[in-house]
């Protein structure tokens with residue numbers, strides 16, 4: 001049934017829109033201001049064309065890819081997304097368990113509403129994304145908490161010095177913290193399967209809280225003084241990143257950079273990898289699409305693993321990113337939209353990508369993803 005309903009990753013979005021209250025859907029799907037970066041993330045992929053090789057005996061092809069010493073089934077993972085836990089009941093765990101079952105990485109978001117320890121234990125999650133508070137002692141305590149929980153990779157998101165201007169959220173009445181309002185209530189009544197199956201169940205378990213923003217349990221999702229509790233983040237600098245590098249023994253990844261100069265800084269502080277990203281168009285509107293700067297960033301990356309996210313929706317997009325120099329690719333919204341329909345839907349979404357990537361490799365004329373290089377792509381616009 002899932003297979004007939006969802007043929008590709010984009011199919012989940014329309015279905016999720018009908019299932020979720022407008023506020024939640026708008027938060028998931030939307031981006032900053034004019035949404036120029038959101039659109040161009042897709043546009044950048046459409047401006048690259050593939051150059052296949054024929055009669056290449058592709059009978060031994062494999063979609064496997066290793067990263068940081070682990071062999072994954074695919075060169076893709078699930079990007080960190082805040083409030084994933086409102087996509088479906090225990091949405092964070094649903095995403096983690098699906099990724100584990102399909103052998104791809106999933107990055108737990110700092111703004112998830114389930115404790116990271118539980119996601120590690122029950123979901124096998126081993127990548128954690130931190131939004132760090134500005135104060136050094138709190139940073140140290142957070143890093144220690146993540147280490148104690150057994151995570152192998154820490155992702156430091158660097159492109160949120162201040163909250164973004166997402167006007168779509170203002171219009172729908174969505175905010176973090178969520179404000180209970182008549183509008184939310186009415187909208188909830190019109191989306192009973194979500195309200196009963198996800199929202200009331202979540203509330204009846206425990207009032208949802210941001211569990212992973214600090215070394216201790218964070219504020220409730222319906223909190224009035226959230227910003228005060230997180231502390232100022234606009235003072236974060238590369239010296240904070242260097243401090244984390246000193247304390248964190250696992251792999252360190254800096255997420256959200258778009259310039260070769262910043263890639264060089266990440267290399268200098270000893271990062272193991274970077275995720276080239278404009279946060280899915282959700283932070284600085286007009287920020288360049290990651291794919292457009294990928295080649296110049298790869299040149300500055302040294303031995304770091306270079307990952308990319310933003311606008312990846314097809315197997316061909318994944319192959320284009322790898323040909324342009326990425327080692328690995330992350331995908332956000334489509335997996336969140338699939339989570340709305342539960343674990344089997346997320347696993348189906350991952351299978352769709354596995355099939356597309358495998359088929360596209362054959363059509364492109366390669367057996368291994370390591371064969372991809374710039375000779376397989378051409379800029380056409």
Ligand code: FNR
Nearest residue numbers: 028079080081082109157279280310311331332333
């Ligand atoms: C995000 N993103 C994000 N990134 C991050 O580092 N920490 C976070 O908590 C969040 N939260 C978040 C929530 C939602 C609803 C979305 C859609 C995105 C950004 C995310 O990790 C990733 O960079 C983009 O989503 C990638 O773009 P696509 O694949 O969604 O186009």
